[in-house]
Amino acid sequence: MIRKQQMTVISQKLIAPNIYELTMEGTLVSSMTMPGQFVHIKVSDSYDPLLRRPISICQIDQEASQFTVVYRAEGKGTMLLAEKEAGNLVDVLGPLGNGFSPDEVPPGGKALLIGGGIGIPPLLQLSRELNEKDVSVTHILGLRTGADVFYEELFKELGETIITTEDGLKGMKGFVTSVKCTDDYDAVYTCGPTPMLKAVMHQYAGKKVFISLEERMGCGIGACFACVCKTPDDGYKKICSDGPVFRAEEVLI
Ligand code: FES
Numbered sequence: 089m090i091r092k093q094q095m096t097v098i099s100q101k102l103i104a105p106n107i108y109e110l111t112m113e114g115t116l117v118s119s120m121t122m123p124g125q126f127v128h129i130k131v132s133d134s135y136d137p138l139l140r141r142p143i144s145i146c147q148i149d150q151e152a153s154q155f156t157v158v159y160r161a162e163g164k165g166t167m168l169l170a171e172k173e174a175g176n177l178v179d180v181l182g183p184l185g186n187g188f189s190p191d192e193v194p195p196g197g198k199a200l201l202i203g204g205g206i207g208i209p210p211l212l213q214l215s216r217e218l219n220e221k222d223v224s225v226t227h228i229l230g231l232r233t234g235a236d237v238f239y240e241e242l243f244k245e246l247g248e249t250i251i252t253t254e255d256g257l258k259g260m261k262g263f264v265t266s267v268k269c270t271d272d273y274d275a276v277y278t279c280g281p282t283p284m285l286k287a288v289m290h291q292y293a294g295k296k297v298f299i300s301l302e303e304r305m306g307c308g309i310g311a312c313f314a315c316v317c318k319t320p321d322d323g324y325k326k327i328c329s330d331g332p333v334f335r336a337e338e339v340l341i
Pocket residue numbers: 304305306307308309310311312313314315316326327328329
């Protein structure tokens with residue numbers, strides 16, 4: 089169910105260069121039941137910027153009625169969001185979209201989670217829910233530099249975690265696809281920039297692969313067509329409402 093609420097900022101932390109972790113509290117959290125969904129955040133009380141910012145849900149704490157998003161502050165909207173402090177109110181619409189289904193892997197099965205950059209955070213909640221189902225999880229997390237690495241320890245608590253960086257200052261030098269995983273995984277879940285998603289789809293062709301697409305959005309609720317992508321049968325899907333998570337063969341990227 090989509091709802092809108094003024095949520096209270098609990099904390100805002102810089103966890104890597106330009107990467108912020110924002111935790112908010114409110115009853116809206118009770119509707120957040122699926123990893124990989126996103127919220128649409130109004131970053132300013134004025135009409136500038138007009139559009140909300142779509143940000144993936146990273147962690148959900150139902151007991152505390154709190155949830156966390158992790159985002160990169162790089163444009164006007166996200167820079168304004170980075171100024172929010174504990175106690176401030178933020179207008180949040182959500183949860184939106186269709187996320188990752190942990191049920192694609194049977195209890196006792198194996199899952200491979202591959203994230204790149206700011207596509208890593210939504211995999212954390214997914215990994216927790218897979219662990220609760222007794223699924224063995226392997227993470228491959230790719231970042232540009234060693235300084236960009238975040239949440240390494242949180243992922244290590246949940247399963248084998250392989251870090252790749254382009255500068256090689258942390259983990260393996262290279263890209264997420266430099267890691268050769270030969271285990272028989274029941275599903276591969278991936279989130280990150282489109283070139284990385286394409287490379288992952290190619291590397292794990294023939295497996296059950298779920299991709300989460302990143303796209304600029306307008307309404308976030310399926311009404312404006314700002315986020316469409318093509319499908320193999322010459323149709324289209326709306327990333328905000330049909331996705332952002334799709335079976336790899338469902339969409340053309
Ligand atoms: Fe408006 Fe997807 S953002 S239809």
